[in-house]
Amino acid sequence: MSLEENIEENIQLINKYDIFESRFGVFKILDYDLNLDERKLKFKKYDRVLCEDCSQEIEKFSFVCYNCYNKETGCNERNRMNHGICKSCFTLSTSYGCSICNIFKTSDYDLNLDERKVKYRNSNYVLCKDCYKEVDYYRFYCTYCYFKETDVNKKFRMKFGSNYGVFRTSDYNLGLTKRRAKYKYSKHSLCEECNNKINEYYYCTYCYYKEIDNNKKLHMKFGSIFGIFKTSDYNLNLEERRAKYRNFYGIVCEKCNKEIKKHHYYCTYCY
Ligand SMILES: [Zn+2]
Ligand SMILES: [Zn+2]
Ligand SMILES: [Zn+2]
Ligand SMILES: [Zn+2]
Ligand SMILES: [Zn+2]
Structure with a gap:
Protein backbone atom coordinates (compact mmCIF):
# COMPACT_ATOMS: atom_id res chain seq x y z
CA MET A 1 0.00 0.00 0.00
CA SER A 2 1.48 3.34 -1.02
CA LEU A 3 1.52 6.25 1.37
CA GLU A 4 -1.13 8.01 -0.70
CA GLU A 5 -3.35 4.95 -0.52
CA ASN A 6 -2.83 4.68 3.20
CA ILE A 7 -3.80 8.29 3.74
CA GLU A 8 -6.83 7.88 1.50
CA GLU A 9 -7.95 4.88 3.49
CA ASN A 10 -7.52 6.80 6.72
CA ILE A 11 -9.61 9.65 5.43
CA GLN A 12 -12.31 7.19 4.50
CA LEU A 13 -12.14 5.70 7.96
CA ILE A 14 -12.36 9.11 9.57
CA ASN A 15 -15.34 9.98 7.41
CA LYS A 16 -16.94 6.72 8.31
CA TYR A 17 -16.25 7.38 11.97
CA ASP A 18 -17.78 10.84 11.65
CA ILE A 19 -20.91 9.39 10.18
CA PHE A 20 -20.94 6.85 12.90
CA GLU A 21 -20.44 9.54 15.54
CA SER A 22 -23.33 11.53 14.17
CA ARG A 23 -25.62 8.58 14.72
CA PHE A 24 -25.42 8.82 18.48
CA GLY A 25 -28.65 9.92 20.03
CA VAL A 26 -28.89 11.57 23.43
CA PHE A 27 -31.61 10.22 25.66
CA LYS A 28 -32.91 13.13 27.74
CA ILE A 29 -34.39 12.86 31.21
CA LEU A 30 -37.65 14.12 29.69
CA ASP A 31 -37.69 11.15 27.30
CA TYR A 32 -38.64 8.96 30.23
CA ASP A 33 -42.13 10.46 29.83
CA LEU A 34 -42.44 8.38 26.66
CA ASN A 35 -43.45 4.76 26.75
CA LEU A 36 -41.24 2.05 25.25
CA ASP A 37 -42.79 2.17 21.79
CA GLU A 38 -42.45 5.91 21.59
CA ARG A 39 -38.84 5.74 22.74
CA LYS A 40 -38.08 3.12 20.11
CA LEU A 41 -39.64 5.28 17.45
CA LYS A 42 -37.80 8.41 18.52
CA PHE A 43 -34.38 6.73 18.57
CA LYS A 44 -34.90 4.42 15.62
CA LYS A 45 -32.48 6.33 13.42
CA TYR A 46 -29.62 6.17 15.93
CA ASP A 47 -27.16 3.34 16.19
CA ARG A 48 -26.43 4.01 19.80
CA VAL A 49 -28.13 6.00 22.51
CA LEU A 50 -26.45 7.76 25.38
CA CYS A 51 -27.89 8.94 28.68
CA GLU A 52 -27.97 12.72 28.98
CA ASP A 53 -27.21 12.55 32.67
CA CYS A 54 -24.32 10.13 32.95
CA SER A 55 -23.29 9.62 29.29
CA GLN A 56 -23.50 5.85 29.64
CA GLU A 57 -24.82 3.93 26.70
CA ILE A 58 -28.47 2.91 27.04
CA GLU A 59 -29.71 -0.54 26.03
CA LYS A 60 -32.10 -0.24 23.13
CA PHE A 61 -34.45 -2.99 24.25
CA SER A 62 -35.50 -1.18 27.42
CA PHE A 63 -34.44 2.45 26.89
CA VAL A 64 -33.69 2.81 30.57
CA CYS A 65 -30.28 3.90 31.82
CA TYR A 66 -29.69 1.34 34.54
CA ASN A 67 -26.77 3.32 35.83
CA CYS A 68 -29.18 6.14 36.71
CA TYR A 69 -32.02 3.78 37.51
CA ASN A 70 -30.05 2.06 40.23
CA LYS A 71 -29.23 5.39 41.84
CA GLU A 72 -32.86 6.43 41.76
CA THR A 73 -34.74 5.51 44.93
CA GLY A 74 -38.15 7.09 44.36
CA CYS A 75 -40.62 4.52 43.17
CA ASN A 76 -42.59 7.07 41.15
CA GLU A 77 -39.50 8.12 39.29
CA ARG A 78 -38.51 4.49 38.74
CA ASN A 79 -41.97 3.89 37.41
CA ARG A 80 -41.69 6.80 35.04
CA MET A 81 -38.31 5.46 33.84
CA ASN A 82 -39.86 2.05 33.21
CA HIS A 83 -43.22 2.97 31.76
CA GLY A 84 -43.39 6.65 30.91
CA ILE A 85 -46.41 8.72 31.81
CA CYS A 86 -49.91 9.08 30.45
CA LYS A 87 -50.13 11.36 27.43
CA SER A 88 -53.71 12.38 28.04
CA CYS A 89 -53.66 13.47 31.67
CA PHE A 90 -49.89 13.78 32.30
CA THR A 91 -50.20 12.28 35.72
CA LEU A 92 -48.71 9.32 37.38
CA SER A 93 -50.63 8.00 40.32
CA THR A 94 -48.75 8.38 43.55
CA SER A 95 -50.80 6.03 45.67
CA TYR A 96 -48.81 2.90 44.87
CA GLY A 97 -45.42 1.43 45.49
CA CYS A 98 -44.50 -0.61 42.50
CA SER A 99 -47.11 -1.06 39.83
CA GLY A 161 -65.93 -8.38 29.02
CA SER A 162 -66.00 -9.99 25.62
CA ASN A 163 -68.89 -12.32 26.32
CA TYR A 164 -71.88 -10.10 25.69
CA GLY A 165 -74.37 -9.67 22.92
CA VAL A 166 -75.51 -6.38 21.49
CA PHE A 167 -79.27 -6.40 21.16
CA ARG A 168 -80.01 -4.71 17.86
CA THR A 169 -83.07 -2.58 17.26
CA SER A 170 -83.95 -4.93 14.41
CA ASP A 171 -84.18 -7.80 16.93
CA TYR A 172 -87.50 -6.36 18.01
CA ASN A 173 -88.94 -7.95 14.87
CA LEU A 174 -88.32 -11.34 16.44
CA GLY A 175 -90.63 -13.00 18.89
CA LEU A 176 -89.51 -13.89 22.38
CA THR A 177 -88.49 -17.45 21.53
CA LYS A 178 -86.25 -16.33 18.71
CA ARG A 179 -84.71 -13.57 20.79
CA ARG A 180 -83.98 -16.02 23.53
CA ALA A 181 -82.36 -18.45 21.09
CA LYS A 182 -80.26 -15.74 19.54
CA TYR A 183 -78.81 -14.46 22.80
CA LYS A 184 -78.65 -17.59 24.87
CA TYR A 185 -74.86 -17.83 24.66
CA SER A 186 -74.26 -14.28 25.81
CA LYS A 187 -74.09 -13.64 29.49
CA HIS A 188 -75.42 -10.14 28.95
CA SER A 189 -77.38 -8.63 26.17
CA LEU A 190 -77.10 -4.91 25.88
CA CYS A 191 -79.34 -2.48 24.12
CA GLU A 192 -77.79 -1.01 21.00
CA GLU A 193 -79.61 2.29 21.63
CA CYS A 194 -78.84 3.03 25.25
CA ASN A 195 -76.25 0.45 26.40
CA ASN A 196 -78.49 -0.78 29.18
CA LYS A 197 -78.97 -4.40 29.95
CA ILE A 198 -81.84 -6.16 28.16
CA ASN A 199 -84.40 -7.53 30.62
CA GLU A 200 -85.45 -11.16 31.06
CA TYR A 201 -88.27 -10.70 28.54
CA TYR A 202 -85.75 -9.62 25.95
CA TYR A 203 -86.52 -6.00 25.51
CA CYS A 204 -84.89 -2.88 26.89
CA THR A 205 -86.88 -1.65 29.88
CA TYR A 206 -85.27 1.74 29.67
CA CYS A 207 -86.10 2.32 25.99
CA TYR A 208 -89.54 0.80 26.52
CA TYR A 209 -90.55 3.37 29.11
CA LYS A 210 -89.00 6.18 27.14
CA GLU A 211 -90.99 5.26 24.02
CA ILE A 212 -94.26 7.20 23.74
CA ASP A 213 -95.62 5.57 20.59
CA ASN A 214 -97.73 2.68 21.81
CA ASN A 215 -97.36 0.68 18.60
CA LYS A 216 -93.62 0.82 18.91
CA LYS A 217 -93.92 -0.27 22.52
CA LEU A 218 -95.94 -3.31 21.50
CA HIS A 219 -93.43 -4.06 18.81
CA MET A 220 -90.62 -4.02 21.37
CA LYS A 221 -92.49 -6.35 23.62
CA PHE A 222 -93.95 -8.83 21.17
CA GLY A 223 -92.00 -8.51 17.97
CA SER A 224 -93.47 -7.70 14.60
CA ILE A 225 -96.23 -10.28 14.85
CA PHE A 226 -98.81 -9.32 17.39
CA GLY A 227 -102.56 -9.43 17.04
CA ILE A 228 -105.08 -6.78 17.99
CA PHE A 229 -107.91 -8.34 19.93
CA LYS A 230 -111.07 -6.74 18.56
CA THR A 231 -114.16 -6.03 20.58
CA SER A 232 -116.02 -8.20 18.06
CA ASP A 233 -113.81 -11.14 19.05
CA TYR A 234 -115.81 -11.41 22.25
CA ASN A 235 -118.47 -13.08 20.06
CA LEU A 236 -116.07 -16.00 19.53
CA ASN A 237 -115.80 -18.81 21.99
CA LEU A 238 -112.47 -19.68 23.62
CA GLU A 239 -111.63 -22.36 21.02
CA GLU A 240 -112.22 -19.92 18.17
CA ARG A 241 -110.22 -17.17 19.85
CA ARG A 242 -107.34 -19.56 20.45
CA ALA A 243 -107.37 -20.66 16.81
CA LYS A 244 -107.48 -17.10 15.56
CA TYR A 245 -104.53 -15.86 17.59
CA ARG A 246 -102.44 -19.01 17.68
CA ASN A 247 -99.70 -17.68 15.44
CA PHE A 248 -99.23 -14.33 17.07
CA TYR A 249 -96.39 -13.61 19.49
CA GLY A 250 -98.67 -11.45 21.56
CA ILE A 251 -102.21 -10.10 21.70
CA VAL A 252 -103.28 -6.59 22.56
CA CYS A 253 -106.69 -5.21 23.45
CA GLU A 254 -108.08 -2.94 20.75
CA LYS A 255 -109.75 -0.69 23.29
CA CYS A 256 -107.12 -0.11 25.96
CA ASN A 257 -103.95 -1.29 24.20
CA LYS A 258 -103.05 -3.48 27.11
CA GLU A 259 -101.62 -6.92 26.70
CA ILE A 260 -104.01 -9.85 26.76
CA LYS A 261 -102.62 -12.94 28.37
CA LYS A 262 -102.73 -15.91 26.04
CA HIS A 263 -104.53 -18.24 28.41
CA HIS A 264 -107.26 -15.68 29.10
CA TYR A 265 -108.27 -14.45 25.65
CA TYR A 266 -110.09 -11.50 27.10
CA CYS A 267 -108.86 -8.17 28.42
CA THR A 268 -108.63 -8.41 32.20
CA TYR A 269 -108.42 -4.65 32.32
CA CYS A 270 -111.57 -3.84 30.28
CA TYR A 271 -113.41 -6.79 31.73
ZN1 LIG B 1 -27.71 7.62 33.07
ZN1 LIG C 1 -57.21 4.47 32.02
ZN1 LIG D 1 -42.18 -0.16 39.70
ZN1 LIG E 1 -82.36 0.68 25.43
ZN1 LIG F 1 -108.75 -3.72 27.24
Whole structure:
Protein backbone atom coordinates (compact mmCIF):
# COMPACT_ATOMS: atom_id res chain seq x y z
CA MET A 1 0.00 0.00 0.00
CA SER A 2 1.48 3.34 -1.02
CA LEU A 3 1.52 6.25 1.37
CA GLU A 4 -1.13 8.01 -0.70
CA GLU A 5 -3.35 4.95 -0.52
CA ASN A 6 -2.83 4.68 3.20
CA ILE A 7 -3.80 8.29 3.74
CA GLU A 8 -6.83 7.88 1.50
CA GLU A 9 -7.95 4.88 3.49
CA ASN A 10 -7.52 6.80 6.72
CA ILE A 11 -9.61 9.65 5.43
CA GLN A 12 -12.31 7.19 4.50
CA LEU A 13 -12.14 5.70 7.96
CA ILE A 14 -12.36 9.11 9.57
CA ASN A 15 -15.34 9.98 7.41
CA LYS A 16 -16.94 6.72 8.31
CA TYR A 17 -16.25 7.38 11.97
CA ASP A 18 -17.78 10.84 11.65
CA ILE A 19 -20.91 9.39 10.18
CA PHE A 20 -20.94 6.85 12.90
CA GLU A 21 -20.44 9.54 15.54
CA SER A 22 -23.33 11.53 14.17
CA ARG A 23 -25.62 8.58 14.72
CA PHE A 24 -25.42 8.82 18.48
CA GLY A 25 -28.65 9.92 20.03
CA VAL A 26 -28.89 11.57 23.43
CA PHE A 27 -31.61 10.22 25.66
CA LYS A 28 -32.91 13.13 27.74
CA ILE A 29 -34.39 12.86 31.21
CA LEU A 30 -37.65 14.12 29.69
CA ASP A 31 -37.69 11.15 27.30
CA TYR A 32 -38.64 8.96 30.23
CA ASP A 33 -42.13 10.46 29.83
CA LEU A 34 -42.44 8.38 26.66
CA ASN A 35 -43.45 4.76 26.75
CA LEU A 36 -41.24 2.05 25.25
CA ASP A 37 -42.79 2.17 21.79
CA GLU A 38 -42.45 5.91 21.59
CA ARG A 39 -38.84 5.74 22.74
CA LYS A 40 -38.08 3.12 20.11
CA LEU A 41 -39.64 5.28 17.45
CA LYS A 42 -37.80 8.41 18.52
CA PHE A 43 -34.38 6.73 18.57
CA LYS A 44 -34.90 4.42 15.62
CA LYS A 45 -32.48 6.33 13.42
CA TYR A 46 -29.62 6.17 15.93
CA ASP A 47 -27.16 3.34 16.19
CA ARG A 48 -26.43 4.01 19.80
CA VAL A 49 -28.13 6.00 22.51
CA LEU A 50 -26.45 7.76 25.38
CA CYS A 51 -27.89 8.94 28.68
CA GLU A 52 -27.97 12.72 28.98
CA ASP A 53 -27.21 12.55 32.67
CA CYS A 54 -24.32 10.13 32.95
CA SER A 55 -23.29 9.62 29.29
CA GLN A 56 -23.50 5.85 29.64
CA GLU A 57 -24.82 3.93 26.70
CA ILE A 58 -28.47 2.91 27.04
CA GLU A 59 -29.71 -0.54 26.03
CA LYS A 60 -32.10 -0.24 23.13
CA PHE A 61 -34.45 -2.99 24.25
CA SER A 62 -35.50 -1.18 27.42
CA PHE A 63 -34.44 2.45 26.89
CA VAL A 64 -33.69 2.81 30.57
CA CYS A 65 -30.28 3.90 31.82
CA TYR A 66 -29.69 1.34 34.54
CA ASN A 67 -26.77 3.32 35.83
CA CYS A 68 -29.18 6.14 36.71
CA TYR A 69 -32.02 3.78 37.51
CA ASN A 70 -30.05 2.06 40.23
CA LYS A 71 -29.23 5.39 41.84
CA GLU A 72 -32.86 6.43 41.76
CA THR A 73 -34.74 5.51 44.93
CA GLY A 74 -38.15 7.09 44.36
CA CYS A 75 -40.62 4.52 43.17
CA ASN A 76 -42.59 7.07 41.15
CA GLU A 77 -39.50 8.12 39.29
CA ARG A 78 -38.51 4.49 38.74
CA ASN A 79 -41.97 3.89 37.41
CA ARG A 80 -41.69 6.80 35.04
CA MET A 81 -38.31 5.46 33.84
CA ASN A 82 -39.86 2.05 33.21
CA HIS A 83 -43.22 2.97 31.76
CA GLY A 84 -43.39 6.65 30.91
CA ILE A 85 -46.41 8.72 31.81
CA CYS A 86 -49.91 9.08 30.45
CA LYS A 87 -50.13 11.36 27.43
CA SER A 88 -53.71 12.38 28.04
CA CYS A 89 -53.66 13.47 31.67
CA PHE A 90 -49.89 13.78 32.30
CA THR A 91 -50.20 12.28 35.72
CA LEU A 92 -48.71 9.32 37.38
CA SER A 93 -50.63 8.00 40.32
CA THR A 94 -48.75 8.38 43.55
CA SER A 95 -50.80 6.03 45.67
CA TYR A 96 -48.81 2.90 44.87
CA GLY A 97 -45.42 1.43 45.49
CA CYS A 98 -44.50 -0.61 42.50
CA SER A 99 -47.11 -1.06 39.83
CA ILE A 100 -45.54 -3.72 37.63
CA CYS A 101 -47.66 -6.62 38.79
CA ASN A 102 -50.85 -4.60 39.35
CA ILE A 103 -51.28 -3.14 35.91
CA PHE A 104 -54.70 -3.79 34.43
CA LYS A 105 -53.95 -4.89 30.88
CA THR A 106 -56.07 -4.25 27.83
CA SER A 107 -56.57 -8.01 27.45
CA ASP A 108 -58.13 -8.11 30.93
CA TYR A 109 -61.16 -6.40 29.43
CA ASP A 110 -62.02 -9.75 27.84
CA LEU A 111 -62.76 -11.07 31.32
CA ASN A 112 -66.08 -10.47 32.98
CA LEU A 113 -66.34 -8.76 36.35
CA ASP A 114 -66.03 -11.89 38.45
CA GLU A 115 -63.00 -13.10 36.56
CA ARG A 116 -61.33 -9.73 36.97
CA LYS A 117 -61.96 -9.81 40.70
CA VAL A 118 -60.43 -13.25 40.98
CA LYS A 119 -57.40 -12.29 38.96
CA TYR A 120 -56.63 -9.22 41.07
CA ARG A 121 -57.86 -10.46 44.43
CA ASN A 122 -54.43 -10.07 46.00
CA SER A 123 -53.74 -6.58 44.71
CA ASN A 124 -54.30 -3.57 46.90
CA TYR A 125 -54.70 -1.33 43.91
CA VAL A 126 -54.85 -1.93 40.23
CA LEU A 127 -53.77 0.66 37.73
CA CYS A 128 -54.88 1.24 34.18
CA LYS A 129 -52.16 0.42 31.66
CA ASP A 130 -52.98 3.49 29.60
CA CYS A 131 -53.45 6.31 32.08
CA TYR A 132 -52.09 4.96 35.35
CA LYS A 133 -55.25 5.90 37.16
CA GLU A 134 -56.58 3.49 39.69
CA VAL A 135 -59.10 0.95 38.41
CA ASP A 136 -61.84 0.76 40.98
CA TYR A 137 -62.53 -2.57 42.56
CA TYR A 138 -66.32 -2.51 42.24
CA ARG A 139 -66.52 -1.91 38.54
CA PHE A 140 -63.09 -3.10 37.46
CA TYR A 141 -62.65 -0.92 34.47
CA CYS A 142 -60.86 2.39 34.10
CA THR A 143 -63.64 4.96 34.32
CA TYR A 144 -61.34 7.63 32.97
CA CYS A 145 -60.53 5.70 29.78
CA TYR A 146 -64.13 4.51 29.62
CA PHE A 147 -65.52 8.01 29.32
CA LYS A 148 -62.84 8.97 26.83
CA GLU A 149 -63.62 5.96 24.63
CA THR A 150 -66.03 6.77 21.81
CA ASP A 151 -66.38 3.33 20.22
CA VAL A 152 -69.47 1.83 21.80
CA ASN A 153 -68.33 -1.76 21.23
CA LYS A 154 -65.09 -1.07 23.05
CA LYS A 155 -67.05 0.50 25.88
CA PHE A 156 -69.20 -2.62 26.17
CA ARG A 157 -66.12 -4.76 26.33
CA MET A 158 -64.57 -2.59 29.05
CA LYS A 159 -67.70 -2.87 31.11
CA PHE A 160 -68.82 -6.44 30.55
CA GLY A 161 -65.93 -8.38 29.02
CA SER A 162 -66.00 -9.99 25.62
CA ASN A 163 -68.89 -12.32 26.32
CA TYR A 164 -71.88 -10.10 25.69
CA GLY A 165 -74.37 -9.67 22.92
CA VAL A 166 -75.51 -6.38 21.49
CA PHE A 167 -79.27 -6.40 21.16
CA ARG A 168 -80.01 -4.71 17.86
CA THR A 169 -83.07 -2.58 17.26
CA SER A 170 -83.95 -4.93 14.41
CA ASP A 171 -84.18 -7.80 16.93
CA TYR A 172 -87.50 -6.36 18.01
CA ASN A 173 -88.94 -7.95 14.87
CA LEU A 174 -88.32 -11.34 16.44
CA GLY A 175 -90.63 -13.00 18.89
CA LEU A 176 -89.51 -13.89 22.38
CA THR A 177 -88.49 -17.45 21.53
CA LYS A 178 -86.25 -16.33 18.71
CA ARG A 179 -84.71 -13.57 20.79
CA ARG A 180 -83.98 -16.02 23.53
CA ALA A 181 -82.36 -18.45 21.09
CA LYS A 182 -80.26 -15.74 19.54
CA TYR A 183 -78.81 -14.46 22.80
CA LYS A 184 -78.65 -17.59 24.87
CA TYR A 185 -74.86 -17.83 24.66
CA SER A 186 -74.26 -14.28 25.81
CA LYS A 187 -74.09 -13.64 29.49
CA HIS A 188 -75.42 -10.14 28.95
CA SER A 189 -77.38 -8.63 26.17
CA LEU A 190 -77.10 -4.91 25.88
CA CYS A 191 -79.34 -2.48 24.12
CA GLU A 192 -77.79 -1.01 21.00
CA GLU A 193 -79.61 2.29 21.63
CA CYS A 194 -78.84 3.03 25.25
CA ASN A 195 -76.25 0.45 26.40
CA ASN A 196 -78.49 -0.78 29.18
CA LYS A 197 -78.97 -4.40 29.95
CA ILE A 198 -81.84 -6.16 28.16
CA ASN A 199 -84.40 -7.53 30.62
CA GLU A 200 -85.45 -11.16 31.06
CA TYR A 201 -88.27 -10.70 28.54
CA TYR A 202 -85.75 -9.62 25.95
CA TYR A 203 -86.52 -6.00 25.51
CA CYS A 204 -84.89 -2.88 26.89
CA THR A 205 -86.88 -1.65 29.88
CA TYR A 206 -85.27 1.74 29.67
CA CYS A 207 -86.10 2.32 25.99
CA TYR A 208 -89.54 0.80 26.52
CA TYR A 209 -90.55 3.37 29.11
CA LYS A 210 -89.00 6.18 27.14
CA GLU A 211 -90.99 5.26 24.02
CA ILE A 212 -94.26 7.20 23.74
CA ASP A 213 -95.62 5.57 20.59
CA ASN A 214 -97.73 2.68 21.81
CA ASN A 215 -97.36 0.68 18.60
CA LYS A 216 -93.62 0.82 18.91
CA LYS A 217 -93.92 -0.27 22.52
CA LEU A 218 -95.94 -3.31 21.50
CA HIS A 219 -93.43 -4.06 18.81
CA MET A 220 -90.62 -4.02 21.37
CA LYS A 221 -92.49 -6.35 23.62
CA PHE A 222 -93.95 -8.83 21.17
CA GLY A 223 -92.00 -8.51 17.97
CA SER A 224 -93.47 -7.70 14.60
CA ILE A 225 -96.23 -10.28 14.85
CA PHE A 226 -98.81 -9.32 17.39
CA GLY A 227 -102.56 -9.43 17.04
CA ILE A 228 -105.08 -6.78 17.99
CA PHE A 229 -107.91 -8.34 19.93
CA LYS A 230 -111.07 -6.74 18.56
CA THR A 231 -114.16 -6.03 20.58
CA SER A 232 -116.02 -8.20 18.06
CA ASP A 233 -113.81 -11.14 19.05
CA TYR A 234 -115.81 -11.41 22.25
CA ASN A 235 -118.47 -13.08 20.06
CA LEU A 236 -116.07 -16.00 19.53
CA ASN A 237 -115.80 -18.81 21.99
CA LEU A 238 -112.47 -19.68 23.62
CA GLU A 239 -111.63 -22.36 21.02
CA GLU A 240 -112.22 -19.92 18.17
CA ARG A 241 -110.22 -17.17 19.85
CA ARG A 242 -107.34 -19.56 20.45
CA ALA A 243 -107.37 -20.66 16.81
CA LYS A 244 -107.48 -17.10 15.56
CA TYR A 245 -104.53 -15.86 17.59
CA ARG A 246 -102.44 -19.01 17.68
CA ASN A 247 -99.70 -17.68 15.44
CA PHE A 248 -99.23 -14.33 17.07
CA TYR A 249 -96.39 -13.61 19.49
CA GLY A 250 -98.67 -11.45 21.56
CA ILE A 251 -102.21 -10.10 21.70
CA VAL A 252 -103.28 -6.59 22.56
CA CYS A 253 -106.69 -5.21 23.45
CA GLU A 254 -108.08 -2.94 20.75
CA LYS A 255 -109.75 -0.69 23.29
CA CYS A 256 -107.12 -0.11 25.96
CA ASN A 257 -103.95 -1.29 24.20
CA LYS A 258 -103.05 -3.48 27.11
CA GLU A 259 -101.62 -6.92 26.70
CA ILE A 260 -104.01 -9.85 26.76
CA LYS A 261 -102.62 -12.94 28.37
CA LYS A 262 -102.73 -15.91 26.04
CA HIS A 263 -104.53 -18.24 28.41
CA HIS A 264 -107.26 -15.68 29.10
CA TYR A 265 -108.27 -14.45 25.65
CA TYR A 266 -110.09 -11.50 27.10
CA CYS A 267 -108.86 -8.17 28.42
CA THR A 268 -108.63 -8.41 32.20
CA TYR A 269 -108.42 -4.65 32.32
CA CYS A 270 -111.57 -3.84 30.28
CA TYR A 271 -113.41 -6.79 31.73
ZN1 LIG B 1 -27.71 7.62 33.07
ZN1 LIG C 1 -42.18 -0.16 39.70
ZN1 LIG D 1 -57.21 4.47 32.02
ZN1 LIG E 1 -82.36 0.68 25.43
ZN1 LIG F 1 -108.75 -3.72 27.24
